[in-house]
Amino acid sequence: MAARLMQGNEACVEGALAAGCRFFAGYPITPSSEIAELLSRRLPQVGGYFIQMEDEIASIAAVIGASVGGVKAMTATSGPGFSLMQENIGYAAMAEIPCVIVNVQRTGPSTGLPTKPAQGDVMQARWGTHGDHPIIVLSPSSVMETFLLTVRAFNLSEKYRSPVILLMDEVVGHMRERVELPPPESLEITNRVAAHVPPEWYFPFEDPSTDVPPLAPFGEGYRYHITGLFHDRAGFPTERVDEIDAWIARAFGRIEQHRQDIISYEEDVPAGSRVLVVAYGATARSARHAVKLARAKRYKVGFLKLETIWPFPEEATERLARQCKRVIVPEMNLGQLALEVERVVGRQKVRRVNLANGEMITPQQILAAIEEK
Amino acid sequence: METNDRYEIRLAGEGGQGLILAGLILAEAAAVYDGKNAVQTQSYGPEARGGASKAEVVISDGVIDYPKVIAADLLLCMSQEACSKYVYGMKKNGILIVDSVHVDRVPTSRAYMIPITKIAEEATGRRITANIVALGLIVGLTGVVSRKAIEAAVRARAPKGTEALNLKALEAGLAEAERIRAEAERGQSVPIRAS
Numbered sequence: 001m002a003a004r005l006m007q008g009n010e011a012c013v014e015g016a017l018a019a020g021c022r023f024f025a026g027y028p029i030t031p032s033s034e035i036a037e038l039l040s041r042r043l044p045q046v047g048g049y050f051i052q053m054e055d056e057i058a059s060i061a062a063v064i065g066a067s068v069g070g071v072k073a074m075t076a077t078s079g080p081g082f083s084l085m086q087e088n089i090g091y092a093a094m095a096e097i098p099c100v101i102v103n104v105q106r107t108g109p110s111t112g113l114p115t116k117p118a119q120g121d122v123m124q125a126r127w128g129t130h131g132d133h134p135i136i137v138l139s140p141s142s143v144m145e146t147f148l149l150t151v152r153a154f155n156l157s158e159k160y161r162s163p164v165i166l167l168m169d170e171v172v173g174h175m176r177e178r179v180e181l182p183p184p185e186s187l188e189i190t191n192r193v194a195a196h197v198p199p200e201w202y203f204p205f206e207d208p209s210t211d212v213p214p215l216a217p218f219g220e221g222y223r224y225h226i227t228g229l230f231h232d233r234a235g236f237p238t239e240r241v242d243e244i245d246a247w248i249a250r251a252f253g254r255i256e257q258h259r260q261d262i263i264s265y266e267e268d269v270p271a272g273s274r275v276l277v278v279a280y281g282a283t284a285r286s287a288r289h290a291v292k293l294a295r296a297k298r299y300k301v302g303f304l305k306l307e308t309i310w311p312f313p314e315e316a317t318e319r320l321a322r323q324c325k326r327v328i329v330p331e332m333n334l335g336q337l338a339l340e341v342e343r344v345v346g347r348q349k350v351r352r353v354n355l356a357n358g359e360m361i362t363p364q365q366i367l368a369a370i371e372e373k
Numbered sequence: 374m375e376t377n378d379r380y381e382i383r384l385a386g387e388g389g390q391g392l393i394l395a396g397l398i399l400a401e402a403a404a405v406y407d408g409k410n411a412v413q414t415q416s417y418g419p420e421a422r423g424g425a426s427k428a429e430v431v432i433s434d435g436v437i438d439y440p441k442v443i444a445a446d447l448l449l450c451m452s453q454e455a456c457s458k459y460v461y462g463m464k465k466n467g468i469l470i471v472d473s474v475h476v477d478r479v480p481t482s483r484a485y486m487i488p489i490t491k492i493a494e495e496a497t498g499r500r501i502t503a504n505i506v507a508l509g510l511i512v513g514l515t516g517v518v519s520r521k522a523i524e525a526a527v528r529a530r531a532p533k534g535t536e537a538l539n540l541k542a543l544e545a546g547l548a549e550a551e552r553i554r555a556e557a558e559r560g561q562s563v564p565i566r567a568s
Binding site for chain 2: 003004115174176289363
């Protein structure tokens with residue numbers, strides 16, 4: 001395909017459509033609005049549905065409903081809307097409904113700085129809904145990566161029957177870059193596994209052959225129950241400890257046991273590196289720039305760019321940090337993913353670089369941290 | 374060293390002046406029509422009109438990591454506030470272009486003070502085309518993208534039905550740049566204070 005100048009939010013739309021998304025329900029909010037705007041035009045052209053809902057609570061509810069109807073579905077929002085969506089994100093996690101939630105982060109809390117970037121929702125993306133629950137969160141750092149990770153978000157969502165959060169930020173969402181999108185036929189697209197038993201044998205939450213039971217769409221003769229309560233294999237409420245424990249083991253296990261498949265990152269850590277910079281999202285751009293500047297000054301620096309942030313890539317972080325004396329974690333927040341890095345490599349090794357005032361962290365700020373003794 | 378191979382442009386003024394569109398057009402000219410790498414970012418307030426607005430474009434033959442301006446090679450100021458705020462964030466030999474219709478206090482003599490909005494009004498009858506006149510000036514004075522590329526990008530991104538109008542505005546900016554260069558070659562002093 002020809003080179004185009006494309007915005008991050010536009011790449012998210014293209015990625016969603018390429019992945020097979022045919023339903024969007026949302027409520028526009030800066031800096032995510034372009035996603036809704038473009039999908040309102042594009043979805044009807046491909047036989048899909050776009051609904052502007054009355055608020056974000058209804059938006060995620062509609063997305064869950066569409067997905068249970070058998071359609072790949074997504075919504076897009078920013079901090080204030082993401083807060084409103086939390087309860088139903090938990091519902092999707094509990095009922096194991098595939099869906100993609102895009103959060104183009106702006107500075108918070110509350111309405112904060114509507115047009116300025118931040119990475120303040122890292123912990124909210126992991127723990128924003130109440131109760132222990134498995135979740136997958138991806139965070140892109142470029143327009144091209146936004147396209148690819150949106151496709152991946154849908155694939156992982158369908159494969160593991162889980163809500164997946166695409167955690168963007170204002171810089172990446174609004175940034176325009178030269179991209180050449182890969183031809184659609186070169187993309188690997190994961191579709192939902194169809195129920196392989198007749199309706200009377202079907203259990204939506206138990207399948208002896210897999211830890212991800214097929215989700216039969218409502219309306220095709222498979223009658224079952226969905227609830228936010230703990231439920232048995234048929235979906236009906238239960239308080240039986242053996243059934244609850246079985247759900248917990250399977251629901252968490254399906255993510256934990258496939259960490260290798262779910263986690264992606266890029267490493268550039270030459271042998272002999274003394275300092276490791278770990279970054280994600282827009283900040284990874286500043287970090288890579290800083291690493292190049294540092295190497296030009298003959299500092300031995302490695303770089304780990306995370307694409308999956310939840311589950312946290314602890315194996316990669318631990319392995320790459322082992323040879324390094326110090327690990328630098330720049331983030332547009334007051335230290336969120338740094339907590340995970342500290343957990344894995346030890347607090348003494350970690351140097352945080354934080355900025356939460358709506359400005360991007362500059363390469364010079366990270367370089368200064370690299371140059372510290 | 375690819376991190377040094379960057380041409381950094383900051384277009385600053387007020388919301389509603391079309392600076393983000395101008396940045397987009399410039400980036401598209403570089404990335405699509407000249408085949409270079411380009412990244413455009415933006416920063417604006419929550420207001421639809423008024424309030425500070427700025428677009429930044431980084432152009433490079435290599436990979437562009439940090440997407441924002443570090444120190445501008447070229448700064449365009451379409452408001453006094455923008456000029457006062459960003460004039461010190463320039464490279465030593467950076468080029469400063471200000472719209473003298475909106476900016477009267479420039480803390481340096483090394484500036485192109487050009488009545489951009491007036492030129493737009495004369496060329497097209499529409500003040501709103503000042504952003505495209507500014508693009509003509511930038512391309513004419515720096516050659517950061519080719520003339521062909523900027524024309525193609527303006528044609529592609531101008532709102533439907535306004536292509537001819539905007540190309541006229543671009544032409545006016547390019548002609549003004551031509552005039553300034555000719556004056557400079559005749560040994561007349563640059564900076565130029567027109568208006």
